[in-house]
Amino acid sequence: MAQSDSTPAFLTWFTEHDGIMDTSSMLLAIVPGHGRAAIASRDIPEGYTLFEIPRGLTLSLRTSSLPEKFGISAWRKHGLHQGWAGLILCMMWEESLQELSNWSGYLSILPSSFDTPMFWSEEELAELKGTAVVDKIGRGDAERDYHEKVTPAIRSRLDLFPPNVHDKFFSVEQYHVMGSRILSRSFRVEPWGKEEGEEDDEEEDGAEANTSTDNAMDVDELVERRHPEKGQLEPEEASDEEDDEIEDTADIAMVPMADMLNARFESENAKLFYEEEVLKMITTKEIQAGEQIWNTYGDLPNSDLLRRYGHVDVVTLRPPLAGEGNPADVVEIRADLVVETVSSRAQGNVQNRVDWWLERADDDAFVAESDCEVPKELISLVHLLLLPEVDWLKLHAQEKLPKGKLTPEVLPVVIEVLQRRLTAYPTSLEEDVTLLEDPTLSTNKRNAIVVRVGEKRILQCTLERIQALQQSAGGNPDKKRKDTGPTRHPGGNKKSRR
Ligand SMILES: C[S@@+](CC[C@H](N)C(=O)[O-])C[C@H]1O[C@@H](n2cnc3c(N)ncnc32)[C@H](O)[C@@H]1O
Numbered sequence: 001m002a003q004s005d006s007t008p009a010f011l012t013w014f015t016e017h018d019g020i021m022d023t024s025s026m027l028l029a030i031v032p033g034h035g036r037a038a039i040a041s042r043d044i045p046e047g048y049t050l051f052e053i054p055r056g057l058t059l060s061l062r063t064s065s066l067p068e069k070f071g072i073s074a075w076r077k078h079g080l081h082q083g084w085a086g087l088i089l090c091m092m093w094e095e096s097l098q099e100l101s102n103w104s105g106y107l108s109i110l111p112s113s114f115d116t117p118m119f120w121s122e123e124e125l126a127e128l129k130g131t132a133v134v135d136k137i138g139r140g141d142a143e144r145d146y147h148e149k150v151t152p153a154i155r156s157r158l159d160l161f162p163p164n165v166h167d168k169f170f171s172v173e174q175y176h177v178m179g180s181r182i183l184s185r186s187f188r189v190e191p192w193g194k195e196e197g198e199e200d201d202e203e204e205d206g207a208e209a210n211t212s213t214d215n216a217m218d219v220d221e222l223v224e225r226r227h228p229e230k231g232q233l234e235p236e237e238a239s240d241e242e243d244d245e246i247e248d249t250a251d252i253a254m255v256p257m258a259d260m261l262n263a264r265f266e267s268e269n270a271k272l273f274y275e276e277e278v279l280k281m282i283t284t285k286e287i288q289a290g291e292q293i294w295n296t297y298g299d300l301p302n303s304d305l306l307r308r309y310g311h312v313d314v315v316t317l318r319p320p321l322a323g324e325g326n327p328a329d330v331v332e333i334r335a336d337l338v339v340e341t342v343s344s345r346a347q348g349n350v351q352n353r354v355d356w357w358l359e360r361a362d363d364d365a366f367v368a369e370s371d372c373e374v375p376k377e378l379i380s381l382v383h384l385l386l387l388p389e390v391d392w393l394k395l396h397a398q399e400k401l402p403k404g405k406l407t408p409e410v411l412p413v414v415i416e417v418l419q420r421r422l423t424a425y426p427t428s429l430e431e432d433v434t435l436l437e438d439p440t441l442s443t444n445k446r447n448a449i450v451v452r453v454g455e456k457r458i459l460q461c462t463l464e465r466i467q468a469l470q471q472s473a474g475g476n477p478d479k480k481r482k483d484t485g486p487t488r489h490p491g492g493n494k495k496s497r498r
Pocket residue numbers: 033034035036037184185259260261262263264308309310311312
């Protein structure tokens with residue numbers, strides 16, 4: 001493990017700006033495949049403070065002087081109070097100040113190239129076809145913000161943004177670099193004393209400041225990652241965060257030193273806690289000398305890890321899956337695939353039922369996980385579309401969605417949905433496993449294949465479970481249905497979830 005050339009200068013900057021690091025316990029080193037990493041240099045007990053960062057050393061809309069110099073009303077007029085554009089512009093501006101910036105010793109060690117799909121070629125992106133990554137990269141949305149908000153703001157204040165530094169510090173490529181630094185390294189740091197759910201002053205006089213969720217970096221993506229709760233900065237369960245999508249970008253901060261920690265599935269052994277004046281990285285487990293000090297990015301699926309951080313997790317999988325991969329992987333199955341599949345068998349007016357369902361459903365895509373269970377909401381939709389007209393009318397009147405119960409009627413539809421979903425990828429699972437054996441694969445291609453394999457494993461395993469169920473249900477469930485009389489409404493007379 002080598003210490004990177006720039007690390008000593010960063011450590012000097014950190015301590016000169018009142019950061020405190022226990023150099024007898026940890027060091028920064030380059031770990032192959034992981035970039036810079038924090039390593040325990042001796043055995044460390046649980047509950048031990050590894051380093052402290054004064055709040056003023058975090059870099060955010062609250063600490064950069066740009067918004068104030070620009071003028072708060074002009075900031076709002078340019079839409080910089082909404083979404084990510086304002087924070088990215090602050091980062092670009094601080095970097096343009098070079099050694100005059102309070103953060104120069106920090107910004108100079110941040111990465112300028114990334115392995116995230118945001119920077120991939122068309123050929124590399126084609127490797128992700130069928131995965132959840134493709135539609136979420138958001139390069140176009142980010143560039144729209146750059147052209148519509150950032151460029152006019154820069155042109156309006158040439159005293160702050162001198163034209164001779166535009167190409168170097170304020171290009172669209174730099175915008176993507178800064179956005180990617182935020183996406184892969186930022187924390188959510190609320191002001192001291194702010195209760196959860198409580199709005200601060202900035203929110204009150206600009207309520208819409210938090211409404212940009214269609215940006216390249218949705219606020220919730222960052223919030224999911226590290227969320228302070230009772231003084232502790234930790235990731236949030238993504239699924240619990242639907243209501244919190246609208247967040248305050250003023251709370252998003254770059255935290256020097258804390259962002260030197262890597263993460264791996266369920267490996268966290270240190271966490272960032274906050275106090276009134278300082279943030280503290282404290283061990284949550286004993287750490288042996290030589291071990292890596294891991295934070296957590298929220299144990300995300302590989303599709304999200306790749307999109308936000310540019311790496312994937314490969315550890316031992318748990319039953320019913322076997323082999324190696326990411327146990328947090330998921331696969332998305334769009335509702336329109338279910339509708340298309342069930343349409344040939346569906347009863348009544350399919351569109352009416354779909355419209356009614358869309359008004360009540362949580363999402364228009366279902367998420368299958370590594371437990372290989374068919375999502376209950378998917379089964380419910382299949383039931384809804386298969387219902388005889390008389391049962392549909394009853395359900396409609398009662399405002400109830402069918403239960404997500406796997407009955408013989410739905411099994412063939414679910415099997416076809418899973419089979420069709422598998423054809424969305426250009427290669428088969430077996431082909432991908434063989435491809436991964438090639439030691440000459442580029443990092444990007446390898447990571448794309450790992451994401452595909454993770455998703456396909458879940459689909460394949462779920463498919464095999466349902467096929468086994470169908471067999472044990474006695475062969476052809478359609479025949480069975482004829483034998484047992486008219487199709488029974490699967491959720492009929494039962495209490496629905498709504
Ligand atoms: C918060 S930074 C961590 C410090 C970073 N390694 C560095 O060199 O500055 C997050 C980045 O670290 C890398 N990283 C973190 N965990 C990793 C892992 N388990 N495997 C590979 N790379 C990882 C990814 O490039 C990610 O975007």
